[in-house]
Amino acid sequence: MIVAERKPIKEILAMVADFKKILLVGCKGCVTVCNAGGTKEVGILASALKIARKKEGNPIEIDEMTLERQCDPEYIDQLEEPLKNNNYDAVLSMACSVGPQFIARRYDNILVYPTLNTCFMGGALEHGVWAEFCQGCGNCIIHHFGGLCPIARCSKSLMNGPCGGSAGGKCEVSPDIDCVWHLIYDRMKQLGKLDQLREIFPIKDWSTSRDGGPRKIVREDLKK
Amino acid sequence: MPDFEPKIILFYCQFCPDKGINSACASNISMPSNFRKIRIPCTGTVDILHLMHALEAGADGVFVLACKEGDCHNETGNIKAQKRITYVRKLMEDIGLEPERVGIYYFNSSQGPSLKNITQEILEKISELGPSPLGLSEAA
Amino acid sequence: MKAGSRLEKILEAGHFAVTGELGPPRGADAEVIKKKAEHLRNKVDSINVTDNQTSVVRMCSMAVCKILIEMGLEPNLQMVCRDRNRIAIQSDLLGAYALGIRNVLCLSGDHNKFGDHPQCKNVFDLDSMQLIATVKRMRDEGKLLSDQELEGGVKFFIGAAANPFGDPFEFRVTRLAKKIEAGVDFIQTQCIYNMEKFKTWLDQANDEGLTEKCYILAGVTPLKSVGMARYMQKFVPGLDVPEEYITRLKGVEKKKQAAEGIKICVEQIEQLREMKGVAGVHLMAIEWEHKVPEITEAAKLLPRPEVD
Structure with a gap:
């Protein structure tokens, strides 16, 4: 899975400093599994932001929502209604960085912010410990x-x-x-x-890696 | 602030701490009236969100009364609670709210009389910190 | 002759070779280099010039090599894979040859985490093994990795490092064998203090016939003080400083520790010289270049033989 962790609260607070009402969107994919951006983490972050802002006498309204995934357009479409019906100053995504980018490419009139740092592809060595594997x-x-x-x-x-x-x-x-x-x-x-x-492993061709430019996979058998 | 009466939320486990509170009652030691007690199946069920929501709602202090180490009926509930308290305290520190408003105490059935010491310590600590800034803004 | 460098000639002639080391300055003052290098003149056969060692920015190795050539000294260009991809590596090698550099030491490079720019992006497009193979291909086939034929070939004497003290120990001789297969002509080892462990490694290399296939120069670094010995023992990964040397340094008064360190170093060189399969020593007197004349003299390595 993609392993991520929440940005420092202070950094997120600085992002929303000028906002009064935001939508905080979690993701039920990888970041739920690695306890970074699921329903629960959305609740904790929303609560922490609200406490911080209330304390300053400048309360912020936060709606919470967690999508099935943020890396598929069909789920991103589910934001259409809430965005239409509310006057949000911004959307904060709690997915890996694919999420906020998918929201940004689908809705061009709303500011989008990441609240996680996407770290690596890896797995859990034990509960609460993740390591990079790929x-x-x-x-x-x-x-x-x-x-x-x-x-x-x-x-x-x-x-x-x-x-x-x-x-x-x-x-x-x-x-x-x-x-x-x-x-x-x-x-x-x-x-x-x-x-x-004992065999010398030959020089690797990195063109299939990011070094070959942003990558894309097309499966004609699946495309509509 | 002479009239400050701290609002304290106290989550306590249905096992050892519950028995301790009962035995304290039997000795005529009662919980101060400004403590709002919440009996829970195990301190391992105290979620970070419960603690956060209590603070968000304006509680001046949020505390957990757990079985002593090794006494948890679910083995590690009290250890989990301790870790969650630590997490919330760190979060509070990051957003500038006194982390001392959140804490954990260990208490068992044979310690009935010491309940008074615990509640007094909590009250002193919170009185020293003063009212939660969240409670104030709510009142204002 | 593969490259015809002085170092290659010394080794080919069967002389016990001595290489030195020079760390470029953290600044652009050529005089600093000249001063350091003068200490090494006629005391060593060629001089390694480190490539931003420990990932700290220093004057570029190739420029310092050129300054040494102008002084009539022979450099060994150290090249690490940390900071260059295959384009830069091959380009630098062509430039180095054009400047008269004939010895190249192929290294992976210390990790950038240890240096003065830990925030940097590292490269590691090739590893040291693949770098050796790249230099060999350019030399022996006259081709770049792209198969492009070179207009004007490069004749390098190819070196690499070996650490007999790294883990897993059993893999260390295999790694040497791989470097030889990749095309290495000479090896300079990590600083040796644990003679016994080095001997075990060397015996294995001898048994596998590896010391016949490349020249092994044993690395030595004089210990300046108890503090330095302790530091190397504790904090330099893959270095093995036995307690006996520390006890020895402690046994003399502080002012005489440096002299004792040099004495130990000279003894080590004498021991290494007796070992089958050791073709020379690589003397890394870190920021102690002015002691090289004294050490080489005491170790009876002078005068250096004439070749050509």
């Missing part, structure tokens, strides 16, 4: 590395083994980061495939 390079190569990704998980994206900074299974960048090359080595050893790591 960088979306567009050409998956993890089967060459025991199923682990050195592009996303090695701080230097090294493809031919650990750098000299790998110590005790940890990355030199931080003791909180596992050296993925140490994990790859252990796993390949376990699998009896160490020989594979």
Whole structure:
């Protein structure tokens, strides 16, 4: 999933400083799963903003809403009625940054703000802890590395083994980061495939990654 | 502010703290009238939103009375409550509202008489902080 | 001869090579470089010029290499993958050759997190292994990665680093083998303090015949003080400073710690010289270039042999 976290409250308060009435929109997709922008987090953020503004003697009205997803136009359409019937100063999205962009491209008369920082593609290591596992390079190569990704998980994206900074299974960048090359080595050893790591992994073609420009996938079989 | 009578919301667990409150009552120690008590199945059910909404509604203090560590009937309810309190306190700090308005106390059936100490401590703390700025703006 | 550099000739002739190191300044004053470099004249065979080491902005390695060439000294251009993509790397290599640079050391580079611009975007388009292969391709096939034929080839003596003390230890010799397969001609190791561990690594490399396929220059750095030794022991990832050296430095009064550090360094060089498979030493006297004459003299590395 896409893992995100809420922006600091102060940053969000600064965004809405001039507004009296806003719509705060959550998303039931990835950001609900990673506890960043679901119905509950929308409630907490709305409450925090209202408390802060009430305290200043400058109350703000906040309507809350959580869409099935914010990355599909059909759900974004559901904002049409509330936007028509209310005089919102702005819409704040609690989805990954796809959400506010989808709202912005659908409704051209309303200001849209992100309240989350979209961080990475990853998963939950345990409840409350998420880590990055994929960088979306567009050409998956993890089967060459025991199923682990050195592009996303090695701080230097090294493809031919650990750098000299790998110590005790940890990355030199931080003791909180596992050296993925140490994990790859252990796993390949376990699998009896160490020989594979002796081969030089060739220079990667990054044109399928963001380096080739913004990407798009078209499935003619699905298109209307 | 001589007339300030703090409005306190107190969430308390139906197990140990409830028994403690009953035993305090038996010893003629009662909860001060400005405490609004809310009995809950376990402090693990106290949601961040409950705490926030109480503050938003103008409560001067919001507290949780939990079973002692290791005594939770659901094992970790009190630990979860503690973490949520910490979360809300951080949030309050970020928006400039005194985090001390939110807190947790541990209390069990054999401690009936010490209920007085707890309520007094809460009252002193909140009296020192003064009324919640949210309650004031509501009154104004 | 692959490149015909002085370093290559020394090694080819079977002499025990000595390379030094020079860290460019955090400023544009060429005099600083000249002063540092003078200490190394006739004491080492060639001089590594670091490339924004520890990710701190310094004068560009290639410019400093050119200044050394003008002084009649031989540079080893260090090149890291952190700051350049394959376009910049190949372009820099062409420029370096045109300026007379003949030795290139291919490195991944320290992570930008450690430097003075941790906010920067890093590159790592290639890794050090792929950089070695790129230089070799340009040299031996006369082609860029795009298959474009070069008009005027580059003849580099290709170097790389090896850290025998990084984890997982068992993979370290494999990594050396891969670098050789990628096309490396010489290796300079991380600073060695744990002689025993280095010996284990070297024995494995000897057993696999790797020391026949490339020249290994053993890295040494004199310890200036107990403080420096402790710092390297605790905070430099992938460095292994045994307690015995710290005890030794502690055993002398503070004023004499530097002299003791040099003594240790000289002993290390003597030990390394006796090891089968060690073709030379890489003396990294960090901000201590003026001690290089004393160390090389005491280690009986002088005078440096004449080649050509």
